[in-house]
Amino acid sequence: MEQKLKTDFDKFISTSNFSNQEIKLKKEALNNFLKNGFPSRKLENWKFSDINQIIKKNIGELTFYNDYKIENEINDDIFIKEIEHNKIVIVNGKVERLSFEYEESDKINLTTLENFNQNPNDDNSLLSLNNSFSNKINNILVKKNYSLKKPLIIYQITNEKVSNTNINFQLNFDLEESSSIKIINFSDDNSEKNFINNLFHFNLDKNAILKNYKIDKKNNTNIKYDYSSIIQKENSISETFIFSSGSNYVKNEVNCNLEGKYSSAFINGIHLLSQNKHHEIRTKTDHLYENTKSYQLIKSVIDDTSKSVYQGKIYVDSKAQKTDGYQLSKAVLLNEQAEFNAKPELEIYADDVKCSHGSASGSLDEDSIFYLMSRGLDKKTAKELLINGFLLDVVEKITDEEIKKLLKNMIGLN
Amino acid sequence: MRDKQIENLKDYKYGFSTDIESFKAPKGLNEEVIRFISNIKKEPDWLLQWRLKAFERLKVLEEPDWQKPKYPKIDYQDLYYYSAPKSFKEKPKNLEDLDPKLLETYKKLGIPLQEQKRLNGIAVDAVFDSVSVATTFKDTLTEKGIIFCSISEAIQKHPDLVKKYLGSVIPITDHFFATLNSAVFTDGSFVYIPPNVKCPMELSTYFRINASDTGQFERTLIIADKGSYVSYLEGCTAPMRDENQLHAANVELIALDDAEIKYSTVQNWYPGDKDGKGGIYNFVTKRGLCKGKNSKISWTQVETGSAITWKYPSCILKGDNSIGEFYSIAITNNHQKADTGTKMIHLGKNTKSKIISKGISAGKSDMTYRGLVDISKNAFNSTNYTQCDSLLMGNKCGAHTVPYIKNKNSNSNIAHEATTSKISEDQLHYCQQRGLNQEEAVGLIVNGFCKEVLQQLPMEFAVEAQKLVGISLEGSVG
Numbered sequence: 001m002e003q004k005l006k007t008d009f010d011k012f013i014s015t016s017n018f019s020n021q022e023i024k025l026k027k028e029a030l031n032n033f034l035k036n037g038f039p040s041r042k043l044e045n046w047k048f049s050d051i052n053q054i055i056k057k058n059i060g061e062l063t064f065y066n067d068y069k070i071e072n073e074i075n076d077d078i079f080i081k082e083i084e085h086n087k088i089v090i091v092n093g094k095v096e097r098l099s100f101e102y103e104e105s106d107k108i109n110l111t112t113l114e115n116f117n118q119n120p121n122d123d124n125s126l127l128s129l130n131n132s133f134s135n136k137i138n139n140i141l142v143k144k145n146y147s148l149k150k151p152l153i154i155y156q157i158t159n160e161k162v163s164n165t166n167i168n169f170q171l172n173f174d175l176e177e178s179s180s181i182k183i184i185n186f187s188d189d190n191s192e193k194n195f196i197n198n199l200f201h202f203n204l205d206k207n208a209i210l211k212n213y214k215i216d217k218k219n220n221t222n223i224k225y226d227y228s229s230i231i232q233k234e235n236s237i238s239e240t241f242i243f244s245s246g247s248n249y250v251k252n253e254v255n256c257n258l259e260g261k262y263s264s265a266f267i268n269g270i271h272l273l274s275q276n277k278h279h280e281i282r283t284k285t286d287h288l289y290e291n292t293k294s295y296q297l298i299k300s301v302i303d304d305t306s307k308s309v310y311q312g313k314i315y316v317d318s319k320a321q322k323t324d325g326y327q328l329s330k331a332v333l334l335n336e337q338a339e340f341n342a343k344p345e346l347e348i349y350a351d352d353v354k355c356s357h358g359s360a361s362g363s364l365d366e367d368s369i370f371y372l373m374s375r376g377l378d379k380k381t382a383k384e385l386l387i388n389g390f391l392l393d394v395v396e397k398i399t400d401e402e403i404k405k406l407l408k409n410m411i412g413l414n
Numbered sequence: 415m416r417d418k419q420i421e422n423l424k425d426y427k428y429g430f431s432t433d434i435e436s437f438k439a440p441k442g443l444n445e446e447v448i449r450f451i452s453n454i455k456k457e458p459d460w461l462l463q464w465r466l467k468a469f470e471r472l473k474v475l476e477e478p479d480w481q482k483p484k485y486p487k488i489d490y491q492d493l494y495y496y497s498a499p500k501s502f503k504e505k506p507k508n509l510e511d512l513d514p515k516l517l518e519t520y521k522k523l524g525i526p527l528q529e530q531k532r533l534n535g536i537a538v539d540a541v542f543d544s545v546s547v548a549t550t551f552k553d554t555l556t557e558k559g560i561i562f563c564s565i566s567e568a569i570q571k572h573p574d575l576v577k578k579y580l581g582s583v584i585p586i587t588d589h590f591f592a593t594l595n596s597a598v599f600t601d602g603s604f605v606y607i608p609p610n611v612k613c614p615m616e617l618s619t620y621f622r623i624n625a626s627d628t629g630q631f632e633r634t635l636i637i638a639d640k641g642s643y644v645s646y647l648e649g650c651t652a653p654m655r656d657e658n659q660l661h662a663a664n665v666e667l668i669a670l671d672d673a674e675i676k677y678s679t680v681q682n683w684y685p686g687d688k689d690g691k692g693g694i695y696n697f698v699t700k701r702g703l704c705k706g707k708n709s710k711i712s713w714t715q716v717e718t719g720s721a722i723t724w725k726y727p728s729c730i731l732k733g734d735n736s737i738g739e740f741y742s743i744a745i746t747n748n749h750q751k752a753d754t755g756t757k758m759i760h761l762g763k764n765t766k767s768k769i770i771s772k773g774i775s776a777g778k779s780d781m782t783y784r785g786l787v788d789i790s791k792n793a794f795n796s797t798n799y800t801q802c803d804s805l806l807m808g809n810k811c812g813a814h815t816v817p818y819i820k821n822k823n824s825n826s827n828i829a830h831e832a833t834t835s836k837i838s839e840d841q842l843h844y845c846q847q848r849g850l851n852q853e854e855a856v857g858l859i860v861n862g863f864c865k866e867v868l869q870q871l872p873m874e875f876a877v878e879a880q881k882l883v884g885i886s887l888e889g890s891v892g
Contacts (some may be wrong), residue, residue: 044480318809333824336791342819344830351806351836360820362827 001062016068021114025394029131029226036125040270042122042197048278048309048341051126054249055223063165068094068135072159078188078256080156082406085184086152089275091197093167094135102150109141112352113172126225130199134168142179147209151403156198158191158222161298170199173210175236178210178260182400184407189220189247191298193408200228200367204236206260211400215410223249227370234260242269243397243411251280258285258292258320268397270411271331273306273338287320292312292328294324300331300361301387302338311343312357316351331361335378336381442491445469448597451496455566455600458573468586468596482782483722483751484813485695488660495598495631528567532881545711560613561606565633568604569727576608583703583730591662592699595631599664602633606883607642607673616872617646621647632663638673640706645676647872661720663698671733673708676714678871680879682886683719690749693721700727704736704762712739714870718878718886721750726784728757731765731793733829738767741867743879745886746779746811755785755802755817760826768802772864776807776887782814789826796826804834805863807856807887857884 006366007031013023038052039045055062064310072091079087089097100108116137142148158167202210210230224247230238244250256265269281285294296318300308331340345359364386374381392413408414440447448469452462477488538779555562561572569576586596631818638644648665661683667675677700686693694700696719702711714729723746729738758767767787775781804813813834837859845855861868862882868876868883 061500273568289841321809331821333821336824338824340819342817342830343818344815344817344832346804346815346832346834347805347812348804348814348834349812350809351811353806353834354834355835356831356833357815359830360828361819361821362480363824 001037004195005030005064006063009132009408013301016135017187018136019114022319025116026132029128030126033125033132033233035046036123036128039125039163040189045052045124045282048311048343049249049251049278051223051249051251052226054278055195058221058223058248059164059195061164062195064133066093066162066167067131069096070094070161071317072096072157072161072203074157078157079207080153080184080186080406083402086148087152088134088152088154088171089157090155090169091157092162093169095138097253098138099221100148100152103148104146106370107143107146108148108276109143111139111141113137113139124227126197127199127227129166130168130170130197130227133166134170134199135171137170139172139174140173142181143174144176146176146292147176147180148182149230151184151400153184153186155186155188157188158194158196160191162191163193166197168197168199170201170391172201175208175210177205178207179205180211182403183213183216183399184213184403185212186217187216187246189218192221196224198224198226200226201224202228202238204230204232204238204263206234208233208236210238211403212386213243213398214252215243215401215407216246217243217410220246221248221306224248225251225253228251228255230254230256230265232256232258232260232263232265235262236260237263238265239399240265240267241283241407242267243272243407244269244281244372245272245277247277248390249278251282253282254284256283256285256294257288258294259288261289261291263289264293264295266294266397267296268394269310270391270394271298271300271308272303273308274303274306274392275306278309279307280311282311284313284315286315286317286326287323288314289320290321291322292324293327294330296327296389296392297397298329300329300340300393301334301391302331302340303334304326305335305337307339307341309341310359311345313345313347314355314357316346316348316350316353321352323350323353323355325355327357329359330390332364332387334364335362418564419747441497443493445597446703447495449616451598453598454496454567461569464581465597468593471587471761472590472593472597475593476519479589481724481754482784483724483780484800488695490594493660496600499575528551547854549811549822554614558611558614559608560611561604562617563604563656565604565635566603567598568635572604572606574600575637576604576635579666579668581666582699583668586662588699591697592664595633595662595664595699599631599633602635602663603605604634605636605644605646605806607638607644610641611639611643612642613644613721615640616718616765617644621820630663632661634665636666636675636677637668638675638709638831639668640670643674645678645872647678647680647875649680649682659693660695661698663701665699665727665827667702667703667711669702669706669709669711673706674710674712675702675730676712677702677727678875679713679715679717680871680882681715681719681723681877682842682882684721685719685748685750686721688748693750694719696720696723696725698725700725701730702728702738703730704733704738704765706733706736707762708735709733710737710739712737712741712870714741714867715743715754715870716867716882717742717744717752717754718882721751723752723754726755726757728759729767730759730761731767731796732761734762735764736762738783740767740769740771741870742771743774743864743883744772744781744783745774745869745883746776746781747886748779750777750779750782753782753784755783757786758788758798760789760796760798763792765793765796768795769798770866771800771802771866773802773804773810773813774807774860774863774887775804775813778810780812780814782816783832784816784818786818786820787828787830788820789816789823791857793823794825796823798826798828798830800828800830802832803863804832804861806834806836851883856887860884860887
């Protein structure tokens with residue numbers, strides 16, 4: 001693999017036009033990845049989902065070279081009709097369209113980053129891989145006091161032109177003081193057997209609001225890793241919703257740093273799994289200042305031989321007095337072969353805090369099924385109704401009414 | 415160096431049969447030392463081979479390092495692996511010679527004077543008839559067919575039982591410290607309860623009177639045969655001074671069909687001074703196997719001592735309908751560190767487990783609950799309930815919860831809850847208003863917090879443990 005990585009990297013650099021600074025950083029990132037390789041179960045973070053083995057077993061040999069010169073056609077049919085929205089269209093890791101047609105153009109600043117975030121001590125080698133092979137990194141800056149009028153929908157499309165390929169994509173958001181944005185990240189995969197590695201950075205200044213909704217619904221055999229880092233200053237709010245169902249393997253990682261007082265982070269997620277899918281959500285909320293708040297609710301419905309994993313960590317620094325942290329994960333196993341693993345973790349160094357977590361897993365309540373059947377429903381409908389209610393709990397947490405309605409339709413929950 | 419050691423051993427070879435008390439194996443961990451230990455204990459060959467096999471494996475094993483409390487590297491070649499009990503000459507002659515602080519704690523715990531002496535190995539008056547008490551106990555036990563003796567004695571007298579069960583729960587192929595123990599264990603307790611016998615007394619009572627220097631590599635083996643019941647208490651509430659820094663004991667419990675074992679631990683070893691210097695490393699492996707149908711194993715622990723406590727008393731629920739329970743109170747103060755919890759491994763059908771863990775950290779200490787609940791594919795209808803609560807006192811300490819939950823069976827239910835909080839000002843104020851001073855108030859509130867676990871202890875120890883909880887937290891508030 002090492003040789004392949006090196007030759008693909010050279011080919012990638014020679015066919016792109018990066019600045020010397022970028023090439024230098026990319027080389028460092030590559031070396032870091034070569035040193036660590038794909039994460040395996042030996043790392044605590046990857047204990048339940050050994051991505052090294054999963055890639056080996058399902059893809060085999062990966063190609064790291066990705067030709068960003070290819071022009072991809074975009075079929076307008078895939079766009080969501082129900083609501084007016086701004087668009088970023090990404091095909092095979094390349095930004096094809098970036099339009100903020102509904103917004104005041106001087107309020108949004110679009111640039112590309114020369115220096116990307118790189119932490120050499122970070123043991124997450126997938127971030128290094130992303131840094132070394134991703135194309136130019138777009139930066140979206142929302143100016144002070146500006147709230148986007150319409151939501152932004154990020155279409156992440158893959159087409160049949162790629163297979164057995166590693167696609168790396170990175171995007172940066174800077175939200176200045178008192179600005180706000182709503183994002184729907186919509187995956188539309190028409191490719192098979194690729195390893196897709198996404199990285200999102202969000203910097204929230206004072207009073208900024210981020211609402212981020214991620215939808216992965218379409219059945220496909222890709223393997224995905226999706227990492228979001230959210231850094232929050234005073235009084236800022238972030239809301240993340242994850243619907244994870246379509247791809248064969250997905251690991252969603254959300255890292256929130258609550259650095260300013262009264263900042264809060266909400267992360268809610270759904271795993272709706274069947275066949276032999278294997279999905280994981282890992283959340284890490286670091287309370288680094290007084291009076292911060294975080295809330296996580298993750299629900300899984302697991303059928304066939306699928307596997308759902310939730311790892312959640314709440315970290316409270318000794319400075320972060322008056323922290324409020326709550327975490328709940330629930331799972332329903334519909335099949336004998338299904339599996340649910342959880343690791344809800346608390347690491348607390350301050351005494352004046354309220355922190356708790358709960359985790360429960362089991363089968364559907366027989367009494368509830370019986371109750372519904374005694375009211376004339378057949379067993380299948382009764383089960384569906386119960387699952388619907390179970391998951392709706394999470395969807396109802398979405399604070400934007402328009403998007404909530406859209407997502408309910410999209411997911412098929414009513 | 416090595417040659418010299420062997421030379422030394424040769425000298426011992428001719429001396430040991432006459433004057434056991436003066437012996438000490440040379441420093442270091444090697445095959446000769448293991449042969450020496452085995453030889454001096456007149457062990458059968460199979461046990462020596464078993465020890466050597468463990469040692470072979472130990473050579474390739476690495477010390478684990480995933481735990482939260484880190485400690486300086488231990489030089490295993492710099493330890494004594496065998497030393498005979500101290501003679502009375504080296505021991506203090508009367509209570510006045512002891513550390514006054516220790517005496518003060520005894521007083522608070524209400525431990526009788528004679529017992530205080532015994533605990534410190536002071537030769538007791540002939541008037542104090544503990545010997546005859548012990549004999550009475552022994553008669554009652556023998557009458558019922560219960561075997562309760564040191565493991566060395568059991569190896570001589572009941573080799574079949576030992577051979578059958580030793581290492582059946584903690585095999586020599588286990589982790590580093592367990593394997594180290596298998597290679598060099600010196601002594602410990604052995605209990606066998608015959609079928610359908612309910613042990614008439616808490617073995618604790620007996621054990622405390624007979625507390626002896628079992629050393630740092632203790633090995634305990636308890637077997638409850640079909641339909642039997644036993645309650646065993648290890649350790650005691652009195653603070654124990656100990657010269658050995660590393661304690662790597664192994665405890666194996668085996669419950670056959672319909673049997674029940676209740677194992678309680680009260681640990682109050684030397685935690686080091688206020689600045690975190692010294693103190694015991696308590697790296698103990700405890701594991702129970704519910705081998706038969708309808709069997710039950712229950713662990714209760716009150717951990718207040720040791721500089722570092724790193725242990726996970728576990729249950730393997732193999733028999734159908736078997737039950738595993740774990741009740742724990744862990745208190746850390748000053749610079750103490752604890753990483754403790756349990757593993758519940760559900761293999762049989764209709765197995766149940768319950769985990770109640772209460773952690774209290776004060777001063778600059780660090781406390782971690784780490785646990786595993788693993789329900790395997792064939793463990794139909796299994797349930798687990800876990801509750802771990804932490805209480806923090808001050809903002810220089812830490813409380814952490816790291817549960818691992820694995821559910822591979824759709825007919826099984828797992829529920830887990832954890833909370834972290836502090837003693838509320840309101841509660842303190844209320845108690846103080848009613849005339850309690852601050853320390854008493856804290857003691858009362860903490861005891862309420864721990865009640866669920868304290869209730870599980872045998873009666874007489876519950877009272878002492880309650881006092882101990884208060885004493886452990888002295889000076890942590892205000």
